[in-house]
Amino acid sequence: MEQDNKWYQLGHGGFANVYGNDNETYAIKQLKTDMRDHGNISRFKREYEITKSLEELCNIIPVYNFNPKTYSYTMLRCDKTLKYYLDSENPSDEERTLIIDTILRTMEKVHEKGILHRDLSVNNILIKKGNSEIYIYISDFGIGKSLEIESSYQTQFTNGIGQNDFAAPEQLLGLKNSSKASDVFSLGRIINYIYTGSVDDSSHKYGAICDKASSKNNKYRQSDAGVLRQEIEHQKELNDNDRLKNQVFEQIRRGRYDDRSANYIQSLSSLELSENIKNQQGFVQLVIWYVEKYYRTNSDYILKIIERINKNCVEVANRFEEADNFASLAYQILSNSKLGYSYELRANAAEILNWAAFDLNRFYAQDLVKDLKSGGIEPLIEAIFEE
Incomplete structure (x- = not known):
């Protein structure tokens, strides 16, 4: 992507940069030049394909077309990451509840389709504001996996096993160890961050549930995002009872x-x-x-x-x-x-x-x-x- 008067960099990650222009609707995500080996190109295309396969879910970031010549694809342009939103503003309890509910309901449907994200964090959830409302989108399925496909890309890079603060212990040992419960681990720590600004601090009203979700032993966690959402809903009812x-x-x-x-x-x-x-x-x-x-x-x-x-x-x-x-x-x-x-x-x-x-x-x-x-x-x- 040529950075001229039209295009400028909005953000970057370990493998790709995101560019925007005066059009506030779309952005372009492009694989970094020095990352264009066979494995990373395959991973980048898989990110697009998995995200595209989930386009019926309204809170998965919309992606529109993949350009194999420039190693890029077009996506909806958002305003900020969830981390930036939480760190720079002071969302109301109602907004925090909305964000959590949206994330869990979306990942519940993703899990029902037999897909793992494997890189969930407050940096890979995007916020777009409009008409006094906020819209939440889950993005970055770069190390995602369909459980219906026997093999999937595995990288040797540290940033290819998920962000350490949010990645489950078994996933840090290797992506092949991942399961829906690994995504649950990440979701529990995301909820902690939403309420306390720390992945480790579970001193909030859903703390017991998040401690269970982020247990070091995956057999003690909720089995998938749907079970986690149900426990949160049940606890919400108890809190008001x-x-x-x-x-x-x-x-x-x-x-x-x-x-x-x-x-x-x-x-x-x-x-x-x-x-x-x-x-x-x-x-x-x-x-x-x-x-x-x-x-x-x-x-x-x-x-x-x-x-x-x-x-x-x-x-x-x-x-x-x-x-x-x-x-x-x-x-x-x-x-x-x-x-x-x-x-x-x-x-x-x-x-x-x-x-x-x-x-x-x-x-x-x-x-x-x-x-x-x-x-x-x-x-x-x-x-x-x-x-």
Whole structure:
């Protein structure tokens, strides 16, 4: 593409540049000159063909024609990437919900067609504004794959296995390991970024679902984008359900819990969870039940819960006595050796108890520390308790 008065570069990626001109409707994506070997040309054409095959889906970026002579194709021109939109503006919760719903519904249909994206990120989702509305498009199927085709292009380049912050662990080992669950991993981290600006920060209302989606082990993730969307929809209903909250509080009163209790915990932000612990001794027992029930099947998420409580307890406890429930929670985790909690989990619990006992000088918490020491605890955990 000659860069003259008519055409100018709009953006670039690892393999291609995108050009525009005074026509605000169309852009041209062209394979970089130094990337035009057989493999990359094949990949670039496959990107066009997969995208074109999905043209019936209104939120897949429209592409119009492929020019084999210039190694380029025409596409709809958008205004910015989702990353730029999120970083430069402050979308309302309604806009964030719309973006997530659009992405999930679109990828659900892509998965139903037996196609993997394998490079989903906030950089490969595009935003176009018009008439006070935003339009969301999924693009860049360059390392996409049709599950109906036995073989697909595999590159040895690092940027050919997806963007590291969003790519599933098994995909980083090789594209052949990818599945719909690999796209789910990326989607979970995209949702995190939409709400928190970080792929790793899941302290939002769908955090439990995103932690499941981005589990290191793909067998614990949702199987495809449709299942992920359904879980988000279900959680959305629970978040707005006052009846569920009343039922859970009745279960707390009776000391008997079921899946409704688990759903309620998962609907809370990390701050809301800590507020409930602070205000209700009965809620401590609910959290202990939840930790014990789910630790074996999702230890990563349980660790994140305790890490967040460790982080937030200082912020929510405005009076010294409000630390006692946190101390009780930490003590029960540390005194339970049956489930074989990881060192990281127990260390976070010990830090919570140490804060209550010695930073705040709560005698109740100090007695709990003495009880642990008298029963014998490992030296690394005992070293955390410094009076």
